[in-house]
Amino acid sequence: MSTLEDSILGEKKQYYCSSSENESDDEGEQGNRGRTGSNLKFIPEDKIQQQTHWSGNGANTGPKGVIRDWQRYKQLETEKRDCQEQEKLDLIKKLSITTSSDSEAKGAAKQEMFDNELAELMDEDFLFQYQKKRMAELLAIASKLPTFGTLIELRDGDEFLNAIDGEQNNVTIVIHIYNHNDSACKNMNKALCELAVEYKNVKFCKFISTAAGLSMSFKSTGVPALLAYKAGQMIGNFVRITDDLGEEFNCSDVETFLIEVGVLLDKSCVPVIIK
The missing domain is CATH 1.20.5 (Single alpha-helices involved in coiled-coils or other helix-helix interfaces)
Incomplete structure (x- = not known):
């Protein structure tokens, strides 16, 4: 039988010694020194490592x-x-x-x-058909316009007013106020006669200044004068037009002037489809 010291020295590499006695009890501790290791409990090292490893939950x-x-x-x-x-x-x-x-x-x-x-x-076909239809509508409207073709003489104020108010709203009216003795007025009457033939749907008229009841100053310095009306409203008032055309002018000059001021339509701008 080995002693406690032999047991400790011989088996310390494989075992640990654990005492079940109270370590504070000095007498029990001294008594156990002379006894054998029968009361000591030896635990294998692998089991001790398992027991010493903490695997539970705890709060620090x-x-x-x-x-x-x-x-x-x-x-x-x-x-x-x-x-x-x-x-x-x-x-x-x-x-x-x-x-x-x-x-x-x-x-x-x-x-x-x-x-x-x-x-x-x-689409070209669609555009052509639309233009053709639209031009037909415009031609139908134009065909309903009255035709004149001559330079109309207005004898008094009543005829002057009736020439304006008694006409259709889509008819353009051009009235020349003139003086018998003025050469420029004679030249203007001649040009308007030619334009009346070319623009048959435009109403060209002439009105002598003495019948219009105008002042002597206007009769002498204001003529030739052109007045333009449409739908009862004045669209042009050109007094002493020789300031723009000069003393020597012809039908082409008058036509160009009236086109520039918007009284007449430019025939050169007529679409090809109508021609």
Whole structure:
């Protein structure tokens, strides 16, 4: 039988000694020194390592434990908040994509419809047919206009007013106020006679200044004067027109002047489809 010392020295590499007695009891400790190791409990080292390894849950109430708990709490809180924000962003993105897709689809449909209509309008056959139809309408309106072809003489104020107010609204009226003794007025009457033949739908008239009740100053310095009316409204008032045409002018000069001021239509601008 080995002693306690032999047991300790011989088996210390494989075993640890554990006493079940109270270490504060001096007498028991001294009594056990002379006894054998029958009351000692030996535990293998591998089992001791298993027992000494802590695998349970415990709360460290020290400062470090509190700090770690607080950090963990903030971490979880941050992760939760980030997760919620990510869910919101995903939802917003989903809704945005859906809305954008619907809007783009509608925009694409409208653009396609516009392109088709534009392509139809730009078709040469369509444009030609439209121009032909429109010109036919204008010709129909023009065909309903009265024709004159001569320079009409107005004898008094009543005829002057009736020539303006009693005519159709789409008829242009040109009245020449003249003086018998003025050479420029004679030249103007001659030019208007030629224009009346060329512009049959325009009503050209002449009105002597003595019948108009004008002043002596106007009779001598204001003639030749051209007055233009349409739909009862004056559209042109050209007193002493020789300031623009000069003393020597012809029918072509008068025609160009009336076209420039918008009284007559330029025949050179008539569409080819009418010709």
